[in-house]
Amino acid sequence: MTVKTRFAPSPTGYLHIGGARTALYSWLVARKQGGEFALRVEDTDRERSTQEAVDIILEAMEWLGLDYDEGPVFQTDRMERYGEVINQLLEQGDAYYCYCSRETLDQMREQAMANKQKPRYDGRCRSRHDPEPGVDPVVRFKNPLMGDVVIDDLVRGRVVISNEELDDLIIARSDGTPTYNLTVVVDDLDMGMTHVIRGDDHLNNTPRQINILAALGAKPPVYGHVPMILGGDGKRLSKRHGAVNVLQYRDQGVLPQALLNYLVRLGWSHGDQEMFTLEEMIELFDMGDVNRSASTFNEEKLLWLNHQTIINSAPTLLLEPVRPYLDKAGVDVAEGPDLGAVIEIQKERCKTLVELAEACRLFYGELGEYQPKAAKKGFKGDAATILATLKARLTAIAEGNWTAANLHDLLQQLVDDLEVGFGQVGQPLRVALTGGAAAPGLDITMELLGRECVLTRIDGALNWLAD
Ligand code: GLU
Numbered sequence: 491m492t493v494k495t496r497f498a499p500s501p502t503g504y505l506h507i508g509g510a511r512t513a514l515y516s517w518l519v520a521r522k523q524g525g526e527f528a529l530r531v532e533d534t535d536r537e538r539s540t541q542e543a544v545d546i547i548l549e550a551m552e553w554l555g556l557d558y559d560e561g562p563v564f565q566t567d568r569m570e571r572y573g574e575v576i577n578q579l580l581e582q583g584d585a586y587y588c589y590c591s592r593e594t595l596d597q598m599r600e601q602a603m604a605n606k607q608k609p610r611y612d613g614r615c616r617s618r619h620d621p622e623p624g625v626d627p628v629v630r631f632k633n634p635l636m637g638d639v640v641i642d643d644l645v646r647g648r649v650v651i652s653n654e655e656l657d658d659l660i661i662a663r664s665d666g667t668p669t670y671n672l673t674v675v676v677d678d679l680d681m682g683m684t685h686v687i688r689g690d691d692h693l694n695n696t697p698r699q700i701n702i703l704a705a706l707g708a709k710p711p712v713y714g715h716v717p718m719i720l721g722g723d724g725k726r727l728s729k730r731h732g733a734v735n736v737l738q739y740r741d742q743g744v745l746p747q748a749l750l751n752y753l754v755r756l757g758w759s760h761g762d763q764e765m766f767t768l769e770e771m772i773e774l775f776d777m778g779d780v781n782r783s784a785s786t787f788n789e790e791k792l793l794w795l796n797h798q799t800i801i802n803s804a805p806t807l808l809l810e811p812v813r814p815y816l817d818k819a820g821v822d823v824a825e826g827p828d829l830g831a832v833i834e835i836q837k838e839r840c841k842t843l844v845e846l847a848e849a850c851r852l853f854y855g856e857l858g859e860y861q862p863k864a865a866k867k868g869f870k871g872d873a874a875t876i877l878a879t880l881k882a883r884l885t886a887i888a889e890g891n892w893t894a895a896n897l898h899d900l901l902q903q904l905v906d907d908l909e910v911g912f913g914q915v916g917q918p919l920r921v922a923l924t925g926g927a928a929a930p931g932l933d934i935t936m937e938l939l940g941r942e943c944v945l946t947r948i949d950g951a952l953n954w955l956a957d
Contacts (some may be wrong), residue, residue: 493525495685497556498674500532501543504735505550507787508689508719508727511753515716516687517556518754518775528681529561534673536566550736554746555768560681565673572668575676575706576629576661584705585661588615588630589622610657629662631672631702639697644714644777646690651697659698671695675702683711687777690715714777717757718784727787739792743815743842745803748796757785765798797841805833808846815847826854827938835930835938849927853938857925857947860954864926873918874955880904880919881948884941892941898933922951 497513499505505513520527529551533539548562579585588611590598599609616632634653641649661672668676674695678686693715700710721731733739739749751766758781760766760774800808809829816823823829832853833846840846860869883900901919905912919932923944929935936944 491684493520493523493684494528494682495520495525495687496528496530496561496678496681496683497551497558498530498532498677498688499547500535500538501540501547502535502538503543503546504737505547506727507734507736507753510550510554510736510749511719511756512687512689512716513551513556514554514750514753515714515758515775515777515780516685518771519685519687519714519777521772522775525684526559527557528563528683529558530563530565530677530681531561532565532670532673534565534569534668534670546737550740553740554736554750563677563681565677568673568677569668571680572673572676573666576668576672579631579661579702579705580629582705584632585629586616586618586632586658587621587627588658588660589618589625589627590615591625608655613658616658626664628660628664630658631661631698631705633658633698633701639700641696641700641713643693644685644687644712645717645780645782646693646715649693649696653697653701656698656701661702671698671702675699675706678711679703679706679708685712685714687714687716690717714780716780717782719756720784720786722786722788724786731787732789734787743844743846744792744796745799745811745843748799749792751799752792752795756787757781764795765802793841800837800840800843800846803837805830805837808833808837808843812843812846812850815843816850819844819847819851821847821851821854823850823854827940831938835934838930839928852924852927852929857923857950859925860921861926864921865954868917868921868926869951869955872914874952876904876908876910876915877918877922877948877951877955879908880915881945881952884945884948887941889941892937894931894933894937897936898931901932918951919948922948 495516497516499509499513517527519525531544531547533544544562551558576585580587590611595611598612602609611630615630621627633656637653639651639653639656641651643649659671660669662668678699696713696715703710719727721727723731727734733742736749740746747768750768750771754766754771754775755764758775758779760779766774812833829850832850836849837846840849883904887896887900901912901915905915908915916932920926920929923929923932923935923939939947
Protein backbone atom coordinates (compact mmCIF):
# COMPACT_ATOMS: atom_id res chain seq x y z
CA MET A 491 0.00 0.00 0.00
CA THR A 492 1.42 3.38 -0.98
CA VAL A 493 1.31 5.95 1.77
CA LYS A 494 -0.67 9.03 0.85
CA THR A 495 -1.03 12.15 2.94
CA ARG A 496 -2.38 15.60 2.38
CA PHE A 497 -2.39 19.16 3.56
CA ALA A 498 -5.86 20.65 3.50
CA PRO A 499 -5.83 24.35 4.32
CA SER A 500 -8.88 26.58 4.26
CA PRO A 501 -7.98 29.66 2.19
CA THR A 502 -9.17 32.31 4.59
CA GLY A 503 -5.89 34.16 5.21
CA TYR A 504 -2.14 33.75 5.09
CA LEU A 505 -0.35 30.45 5.71
CA HIS A 506 0.17 30.38 9.45
CA ILE A 507 3.31 28.97 11.08
CA GLY A 508 1.14 26.22 12.61
CA GLY A 509 -0.31 25.31 9.22
CA ALA A 510 3.17 25.17 7.73
CA ARG A 511 4.30 22.78 10.45
CA THR A 512 1.29 20.53 9.85
CA ALA A 513 2.04 20.61 6.12
CA LEU A 514 5.68 19.76 6.78
CA TYR A 515 4.89 16.81 9.05
CA SER A 516 2.37 15.47 6.57
CA TRP A 517 4.84 15.94 3.71
CA LEU A 518 7.59 14.19 5.68
CA VAL A 519 5.38 11.18 6.41
CA ALA A 520 4.75 10.81 2.66
CA ARG A 521 8.32 11.45 1.56
CA LYS A 522 9.80 9.11 4.17
CA GLN A 523 7.73 6.22 2.83
CA GLY A 524 8.23 7.13 -0.80
CA GLY A 525 4.51 7.89 -0.83
CA GLU A 526 2.39 10.70 -2.22
CA PHE A 527 1.48 14.07 -0.87
CA ALA A 528 -1.59 16.02 -1.98
CA LEU A 529 -2.67 19.61 -1.54
CA ARG A 530 -6.38 20.17 -1.07
CA VAL A 531 -7.87 23.61 -0.81
CA GLU A 532 -10.91 23.52 1.46
CA ASP A 533 -12.73 26.46 0.00
CA THR A 534 -16.38 25.53 0.52
CA ASP A 535 -16.89 28.42 2.93
CA ARG A 536 -17.31 30.88 0.11
CA GLU A 537 -17.75 33.87 2.34
CA ARG A 538 -14.42 33.48 4.05
CA SER A 539 -12.37 31.97 1.21
CA THR A 540 -10.52 34.28 -1.17
CA GLN A 541 -8.44 33.81 -4.29
CA GLU A 542 -5.75 35.93 -2.66
CA ALA A 543 -5.49 33.47 0.20
CA VAL A 544 -5.29 30.57 -2.26
CA ASP A 545 -2.42 32.30 -4.08
CA ILE A 546 -0.62 32.96 -0.81
CA ILE A 547 -0.88 29.31 0.23
CA LEU A 548 0.45 28.12 -3.12
CA GLU A 549 3.26 30.66 -2.98
CA ALA A 550 4.21 29.67 0.56
CA MET A 551 4.19 25.95 -0.29
CA GLU A 552 6.42 26.60 -3.26
CA TRP A 553 8.79 28.77 -1.28
CA LEU A 554 9.05 26.13 1.44
CA GLY A 555 9.66 23.48 -1.19
CA LEU A 556 6.79 21.32 0.02
CA ASP A 557 6.00 19.87 -3.37
CA TYR A 558 2.83 17.90 -3.96
CA ASP A 559 2.08 15.01 -6.26
CA GLU A 560 -1.60 15.79 -6.53
CA GLY A 561 -3.51 19.04 -6.51
CA PRO A 562 -4.25 21.66 -5.72
CA VAL A 563 -7.66 20.03 -5.54
CA PHE A 564 -10.40 22.57 -4.88
CA GLN A 565 -13.40 21.42 -2.91
CA THR A 566 -15.66 23.85 -4.75
CA ASP A 567 -14.96 21.80 -7.90
CA ARG A 568 -16.35 18.72 -6.20
CA MET A 569 -19.77 19.88 -5.07
CA GLU A 570 -21.57 17.45 -7.32
CA ARG A 571 -19.69 14.54 -5.82
CA TYR A 572 -20.59 15.65 -2.27
CA GLY A 573 -24.22 15.83 -3.35
CA GLU A 574 -23.99 12.26 -4.62
CA VAL A 575 -22.63 10.99 -1.32
CA ILE A 576 -25.27 12.87 0.67
CA ASN A 577 -27.94 11.21 -1.48
CA GLN A 578 -26.29 7.84 -1.08
CA LEU A 579 -26.34 8.20 2.72
CA LEU A 580 -30.01 9.28 2.59
CA GLU A 581 -30.91 6.36 0.37
CA GLN A 582 -29.18 3.76 2.45
CA GLY A 583 -30.81 5.13 5.59
CA ASP A 584 -27.64 6.50 7.19
CA ALA A 585 -28.83 10.09 6.91
CA TYR A 586 -32.15 11.85 7.24
CA TYR A 587 -33.83 15.18 6.69
CA CYS A 588 -34.21 17.32 9.77
CA TYR A 589 -36.87 20.03 9.85
CA CYS A 590 -36.24 21.33 13.34
CA SER A 591 -36.47 25.08 13.61
CA ARG A 592 -33.89 27.27 15.31
CA GLU A 593 -36.31 27.73 18.24
CA THR A 594 -36.65 23.99 18.66
CA LEU A 595 -32.87 23.58 18.63
CA ASP A 596 -32.43 26.45 21.08
CA GLN A 597 -34.93 24.87 23.42
CA MET A 598 -33.12 21.56 23.15
CA ARG A 599 -29.88 23.26 24.07
CA GLU A 600 -31.37 25.12 27.03
CA GLN A 601 -32.97 21.96 28.28
CA ALA A 602 -29.67 20.10 28.11
CA MET A 603 -27.86 22.89 29.92
CA ALA A 604 -30.54 22.98 32.61
CA ASN A 605 -29.96 19.24 33.09
CA LYS A 606 -26.21 19.85 33.15
CA GLN A 607 -25.82 17.76 30.02
CA LYS A 608 -23.77 18.41 26.92
CA PRO A 609 -25.96 20.14 24.30
CA ARG A 610 -26.71 17.67 21.53
CA TYR A 611 -29.33 17.07 18.92
CA ASP A 612 -31.78 14.51 20.29
CA GLY A 613 -32.51 12.80 16.97
CA ARG A 614 -36.20 13.62 16.90
CA CYS A 615 -36.34 13.74 13.07
CA ARG A 616 -34.66 10.34 12.71
CA SER A 617 -37.86 8.50 12.06
CA ARG A 618 -39.83 11.32 10.56
CA HIS A 619 -41.28 10.61 7.12
CA ASP A 620 -43.36 13.66 6.27
CA PRO A 621 -41.77 16.89 5.16
CA GLU A 622 -42.58 20.08 7.01
CA PRO A 623 -44.31 22.38 4.50
CA GLY A 624 -42.30 25.50 3.69
CA VAL A 625 -39.18 24.31 5.48
CA ASP A 626 -35.93 23.49 3.66
CA PRO A 627 -34.49 20.71 5.74
CA VAL A 628 -30.88 20.08 6.65
CA VAL A 629 -29.48 16.57 6.28
CA ARG A 630 -28.16 14.84 9.38
CA PHE A 631 -25.93 11.82 9.58
CA LYS A 632 -27.35 8.99 11.66
CA ASN A 633 -24.55 8.50 14.11
CA PRO A 634 -24.50 5.02 15.67
CA LEU A 635 -26.26 5.09 19.02
CA MET A 636 -24.07 2.57 20.75
CA GLY A 637 -20.51 1.38 20.85
CA ASP A 638 -17.22 3.24 20.84
CA VAL A 639 -15.04 4.83 18.22
CA VAL A 640 -11.40 3.91 18.68
CA ILE A 641 -8.67 6.08 17.23
CA ASP A 642 -5.11 4.79 17.36
CA ASP A 643 -3.60 8.18 16.95
CA LEU A 644 0.05 8.39 15.93
CA VAL A 645 0.68 11.14 18.47
CA ARG A 646 -1.94 10.67 21.15
CA GLY A 647 -2.00 6.90 21.26
CA ARG A 648 -5.36 5.24 21.73
CA VAL A 649 -8.32 7.59 22.05
CA VAL A 650 -11.73 6.05 22.71
CA ILE A 651 -14.95 8.00 22.29
CA SER A 652 -18.36 6.63 23.12
CA ASN A 653 -21.00 7.10 20.44
CA GLU A 654 -23.33 8.22 23.19
CA GLU A 655 -21.33 11.44 23.29
CA LEU A 656 -21.83 12.16 19.62
CA ASP A 657 -25.03 13.46 18.09
CA ASP A 658 -26.40 13.43 14.57
CA LEU A 659 -24.19 15.81 12.70
CA ILE A 660 -25.48 18.09 9.96
CA ILE A 661 -23.84 17.00 6.69
CA ALA A 662 -25.83 19.28 4.35
CA ARG A 663 -27.17 22.72 5.15
CA SER A 664 -30.69 23.73 4.22
CA ASP A 665 -29.39 25.20 0.95
CA GLY A 666 -27.97 21.77 0.10
CA THR A 667 -24.32 22.69 0.57
CA PRO A 668 -22.18 20.09 2.33
CA THR A 669 -20.50 20.76 5.67
CA TYR A 670 -16.84 20.39 6.54
CA ASN A 671 -17.01 16.89 8.03
CA LEU A 672 -18.76 15.50 4.97
CA THR A 673 -16.43 17.06 2.42
CA VAL A 674 -13.31 15.94 4.27
CA VAL A 675 -14.56 12.39 4.51
CA VAL A 676 -15.51 12.20 0.84
CA ASP A 677 -12.20 13.70 -0.24
CA ASP A 678 -10.02 11.60 2.03
CA LEU A 679 -11.85 8.55 0.73
CA ASP A 680 -11.83 9.47 -2.96
CA MET A 681 -8.23 10.65 -2.87
CA GLY A 682 -7.12 7.45 -1.15
CA MET A 683 -5.57 9.01 1.94
CA THR A 684 -3.79 6.47 4.10
CA HIS A 685 -2.71 8.99 6.76
CA VAL A 686 -4.40 12.14 7.96
CA ILE A 687 -1.95 14.44 9.72
CA ARG A 688 -3.62 17.57 11.06
CA GLY A 689 -3.96 19.93 13.99
CA ASP A 690 -5.47 18.53 17.17
CA ASP A 691 -8.22 21.14 16.96
CA HIS A 692 -9.78 18.56 14.63
CA LEU A 693 -9.63 15.68 17.10
CA ASN A 694 -13.32 16.23 17.96
CA ASN A 695 -14.23 15.74 14.33
CA THR A 696 -12.33 12.52 13.90
CA PRO A 697 -14.81 10.08 15.51
CA ARG A 698 -17.61 11.62 13.47
CA GLN A 699 -15.60 11.28 10.30
CA ILE A 700 -14.74 7.67 11.12
CA ASN A 701 -18.45 6.90 11.56
CA ILE A 702 -19.34 8.48 8.23
CA LEU A 703 -16.52 6.54 6.55
CA ALA A 704 -17.86 3.34 8.08
CA ALA A 705 -21.33 4.11 6.70
CA LEU A 706 -19.72 4.44 3.30
CA GLY A 707 -18.10 1.04 3.78
CA ALA A 708 -14.60 2.47 4.07
CA LYS A 709 -11.75 1.78 6.41
CA PRO A 710 -10.53 4.94 8.14
CA PRO A 711 -7.05 6.28 7.44
CA VAL A 712 -4.42 6.42 10.18
CA TYR A 713 -4.69 9.70 12.08
CA GLY A 714 -2.01 11.81 13.66
CA HIS A 715 -3.13 14.92 15.52
CA VAL A 716 -0.43 17.47 16.04
CA PRO A 717 -0.63 19.62 19.19
CA MET A 718 -1.00 23.35 19.08
CA ILE A 719 1.71 25.96 18.93
CA LEU A 720 1.64 28.54 21.70
CA GLY A 721 3.08 32.04 22.00
CA GLY A 722 5.49 32.93 24.79
CA ASP A 723 2.56 33.79 27.07
CA GLY A 724 1.11 30.28 26.85
CA LYS A 725 -1.79 31.39 24.65
CA ARG A 726 -2.46 30.00 21.21
CA LEU A 727 0.01 31.50 18.73
CA SER A 728 -1.52 34.42 16.91
CA LYS A 729 -0.69 37.78 15.38
CA ARG A 730 -0.43 39.24 18.86
CA HIS A 731 2.83 37.35 19.24
CA GLY A 732 4.47 38.90 16.17
CA ALA A 733 4.89 37.41 12.74
CA VAL A 734 2.98 34.15 12.29
CA ASN A 735 2.66 34.43 8.55
CA VAL A 736 5.09 32.19 6.72
CA LEU A 737 5.70 34.66 3.88
CA GLN A 738 6.54 37.37 6.37
CA TYR A 739 9.54 35.28 7.38
CA ARG A 740 10.51 34.94 3.75
CA ASP A 741 10.35 38.73 3.45
CA GLN A 742 12.51 39.10 6.55
CA GLY A 743 15.19 37.01 4.86
CA VAL A 744 14.69 33.64 6.50
CA LEU A 745 15.83 30.71 4.37
CA PRO A 746 13.10 28.15 3.69
CA GLN A 747 15.29 25.30 4.95
CA ALA A 748 15.91 27.21 8.18
CA LEU A 749 12.19 27.69 8.72
CA LEU A 750 11.54 24.01 7.95
CA ASN A 751 14.34 23.06 10.32
CA TYR A 752 12.83 25.25 13.03
CA LEU A 753 9.34 23.88 12.42
CA VAL A 754 10.40 20.25 12.42
CA ARG A 755 12.01 20.73 15.83
CA LEU A 756 8.96 22.54 17.15
CA GLY A 757 7.18 19.54 18.58
CA TRP A 758 9.59 16.80 17.53
CA SER A 759 13.14 15.93 18.41
CA HIS A 760 15.87 13.51 17.59
CA GLY A 761 18.22 13.44 20.56
CA ASP A 762 19.80 16.87 20.98
CA GLN A 763 20.25 17.51 17.30
CA GLU A 764 19.25 21.06 16.36
CA MET A 765 20.20 21.27 12.72
CA PHE A 766 18.79 18.96 10.09
CA THR A 767 19.19 18.87 6.38
CA LEU A 768 16.03 18.11 4.45
CA GLU A 769 17.36 14.60 3.75
CA GLU A 770 17.92 14.03 7.47
CA MET A 771 14.42 15.26 8.28
CA ILE A 772 12.97 12.81 5.78
CA GLU A 773 15.06 9.97 7.13
CA LEU A 774 14.65 10.63 10.84
CA PHE A 775 11.20 12.14 11.25
CA ASP A 776 8.67 9.91 12.91
CA MET A 777 5.15 10.92 13.93
CA GLY A 778 5.50 8.59 16.89
CA ASP A 779 8.15 10.94 18.34
CA VAL A 780 6.00 14.06 18.09
CA ASN A 781 5.36 15.65 21.49
CA ARG A 782 1.93 15.17 22.94
CA SER A 783 1.97 18.58 24.55
CA ALA A 784 1.84 21.98 22.89
CA SER A 785 5.05 23.68 21.79
CA THR A 786 6.07 27.28 22.25
CA PHE A 787 7.10 29.39 19.30
CA ASN A 788 10.34 31.31 19.77
CA GLU A 789 11.26 33.75 17.05
CA GLU A 790 14.75 34.31 18.43
CA LYS A 791 15.51 30.65 18.10
CA LEU A 792 14.25 30.71 14.52
CA LEU A 793 16.57 33.60 13.72
CA TRP A 794 19.45 31.83 15.45
CA LEU A 795 18.83 28.77 13.29
CA ASN A 796 18.65 30.97 10.24
CA HIS A 797 22.01 32.50 11.13
CA GLN A 798 23.54 29.05 11.61
CA THR A 799 22.08 27.89 8.31
CA ILE A 800 23.57 30.88 6.51
CA ILE A 801 26.96 30.32 8.16
CA ASN A 802 26.96 26.62 7.30
CA SER A 803 25.86 27.08 3.71
CA ALA A 804 28.44 27.05 0.95
CA PRO A 805 28.36 30.50 -0.71
CA THR A 806 27.28 28.95 -3.99
CA LEU A 807 24.13 27.72 -2.26
CA LEU A 808 23.31 31.26 -1.17
CA LEU A 809 23.71 32.86 -4.59
CA GLU A 810 20.18 32.14 -5.75
CA PRO A 811 18.44 32.70 -2.40
CA VAL A 812 20.05 36.12 -1.86
CA ARG A 813 19.30 37.41 -5.35
CA PRO A 814 15.74 38.68 -4.76
CA TYR A 815 16.93 40.50 -1.65
CA LEU A 816 19.74 42.17 -3.62
CA ASP A 817 17.21 43.24 -6.23
CA LYS A 818 14.90 44.59 -3.59
CA ALA A 819 17.73 46.49 -1.93
CA GLY A 820 18.81 47.86 -5.32
CA VAL A 821 22.25 46.25 -5.14
CA ASP A 822 23.40 45.53 -8.68
CA VAL A 823 26.07 42.83 -8.63
CA ALA A 824 26.52 42.62 -12.40
CA GLU A 825 29.84 44.45 -12.15
CA GLY A 826 32.30 44.07 -9.32
CA PRO A 827 33.77 41.19 -7.40
CA ASP A 828 32.54 37.62 -7.54
CA LEU A 829 29.35 37.48 -5.46
CA GLY A 830 30.27 34.09 -4.01
CA ALA A 831 33.55 35.48 -2.68
CA VAL A 832 31.74 38.44 -1.10
CA ILE A 833 29.16 36.14 0.49
CA GLU A 834 31.94 33.95 1.81
CA ILE A 835 33.49 36.79 3.80
CA GLN A 836 30.23 38.47 4.84
CA LYS A 837 27.89 35.61 5.75
CA GLU A 838 29.27 35.08 9.24
CA ARG A 839 27.78 38.37 10.45
CA CYS A 840 24.40 38.06 8.71
CA LYS A 841 21.39 36.63 10.49
CA THR A 842 19.09 37.01 7.50
CA LEU A 843 19.27 37.24 3.72
CA VAL A 844 18.16 40.86 4.06
CA GLU A 845 21.28 41.53 6.12
CA LEU A 846 23.41 39.53 3.70
CA ALA A 847 22.16 41.57 0.75
CA GLU A 848 22.89 44.73 2.69
CA ALA A 849 26.38 43.48 3.56
CA CYS A 850 27.08 42.91 -0.14
CA ARG A 851 26.18 46.48 -1.04
CA LEU A 852 29.54 47.84 -0.03
CA PHE A 853 31.30 45.85 -2.75
CA TYR A 854 29.21 47.14 -5.62
CA GLY A 855 28.79 50.64 -6.97
CA GLU A 856 29.36 53.87 -5.14
CA LEU A 857 29.96 54.15 -1.46
CA GLY A 858 27.23 56.17 0.22
CA GLU A 859 27.66 58.71 3.00
CA TYR A 860 30.07 57.92 5.80
CA GLN A 861 28.35 56.93 9.01
CA PRO A 862 28.74 60.11 11.12
CA LYS A 863 29.91 58.31 14.24
CA ALA A 864 32.38 56.15 12.36
CA ALA A 865 33.73 59.15 10.45
CA LYS A 866 34.15 61.13 13.62
CA LYS A 867 36.09 58.31 15.21
CA GLY A 868 38.06 57.15 12.17
CA PHE A 869 38.89 60.44 10.50
CA LYS A 870 40.71 62.20 13.30
CA GLY A 871 44.29 63.18 14.16
CA ASP A 872 46.72 62.15 11.46
CA ALA A 873 44.13 60.33 9.37
CA ALA A 874 44.76 62.46 6.27
CA THR A 875 48.54 62.01 6.35
CA ILE A 876 48.25 58.32 7.03
CA LEU A 877 45.75 57.76 4.21
CA ALA A 878 47.91 59.77 1.81
CA THR A 879 50.98 57.67 2.66
CA LEU A 880 48.97 54.52 2.35
CA LYS A 881 47.62 55.60 -1.01
CA ALA A 882 51.12 56.22 -2.33
CA ARG A 883 52.20 52.74 -1.31
CA LEU A 884 49.06 51.09 -2.66
CA THR A 885 49.51 52.86 -5.98
CA ALA A 886 52.85 51.14 -6.30
CA ILE A 887 51.21 47.71 -6.22
CA ALA A 888 50.42 46.40 -9.66
CA GLU A 889 47.01 44.99 -10.48
CA GLY A 890 48.48 41.47 -10.75
CA ASN A 891 49.90 41.64 -7.22
CA TRP A 892 46.68 42.93 -5.67
CA THR A 893 46.13 40.03 -3.28
CA ALA A 894 44.99 39.90 0.31
CA ALA A 895 48.39 38.48 1.37
CA ASN A 896 50.37 41.29 -0.29
CA LEU A 897 47.97 43.92 1.02
CA HIS A 898 48.24 42.47 4.48
CA ASP A 899 52.04 42.76 4.34
CA LEU A 900 51.80 46.30 3.03
CA LEU A 901 49.57 47.40 5.90
CA GLN A 902 51.84 45.75 8.44
CA GLN A 903 54.90 47.43 6.92
CA LEU A 904 53.19 50.80 7.05
CA VAL A 905 52.26 50.36 10.69
CA ASP A 906 55.86 49.39 11.51
CA ASP A 907 57.39 52.24 9.55
CA LEU A 908 55.11 54.85 11.09
CA GLU A 909 55.52 53.32 14.52
CA VAL A 910 51.80 53.57 15.21
CA GLY A 911 49.22 51.10 16.48
CA PHE A 912 47.34 49.13 13.80
CA GLY A 913 44.15 51.01 14.62
CA GLN A 914 45.63 54.30 13.52
CA VAL A 915 45.91 52.96 9.99
CA GLY A 916 43.04 50.49 10.14
CA GLN A 917 40.36 52.83 11.44
CA PRO A 918 40.56 55.58 8.82
CA LEU A 919 41.05 52.97 6.09
CA ARG A 920 37.98 51.04 7.22
CA VAL A 921 35.82 54.15 7.14
CA ALA A 922 37.27 55.16 3.78
CA LEU A 923 36.50 51.78 2.26
CA THR A 924 33.23 50.85 3.90
CA GLY A 925 31.72 54.09 5.14
CA GLY A 926 31.88 52.62 8.61
CA ALA A 927 30.03 49.36 8.12
CA ALA A 928 31.17 46.28 9.92
CA ALA A 929 33.38 44.44 7.48
CA PRO A 930 35.73 41.50 7.47
CA GLY A 931 39.52 41.83 7.33
CA LEU A 932 40.79 44.90 5.52
CA ASP A 933 43.17 42.86 3.37
CA ILE A 934 40.46 40.61 1.90
CA THR A 935 38.06 43.54 1.67
CA MET A 936 40.65 45.42 -0.39
CA GLU A 937 41.34 42.43 -2.59
CA LEU A 938 37.66 42.04 -3.40
CA LEU A 939 37.00 45.73 -3.88
CA GLY A 940 39.86 45.79 -6.37
CA ARG A 941 42.71 48.21 -6.87
CA GLU A 942 40.83 50.93 -8.70
CA CYS A 943 37.94 51.02 -6.29
CA VAL A 944 40.22 51.12 -3.22
CA LEU A 945 42.25 54.02 -4.61
CA THR A 946 39.08 55.90 -5.57
CA ARG A 947 37.59 55.43 -2.12
CA ILE A 948 40.79 56.59 -0.41
CA ASP A 949 40.72 59.66 -2.66
CA GLY A 950 37.14 60.22 -1.61
CA ALA A 951 38.16 60.13 2.05
CA LEU A 952 41.07 62.52 1.45
CA ASN A 953 38.69 64.96 -0.26
CA TRP A 954 36.24 64.69 2.56
CA LEU A 955 39.05 65.32 5.07
CA ALA A 956 40.32 68.30 3.07
CA ASP A 957 36.91 70.01 3.13
N1 GLU B 1 -9.40 22.69 6.37
C1 GLU B 1 -9.07 22.36 7.72
C2 GLU B 1 -8.32 23.51 8.36
O1 GLU B 1 -7.76 24.34 7.66
C3 GLU B 1 -8.22 21.12 7.84
C4 GLU B 1 -9.02 19.89 7.69
C5 GLU B 1 -8.25 18.61 7.82
O2 GLU B 1 -7.01 18.60 7.79
O3 GLU B 1 -8.90 17.60 7.91
O4 GLU B 1 -8.28 23.58 9.56
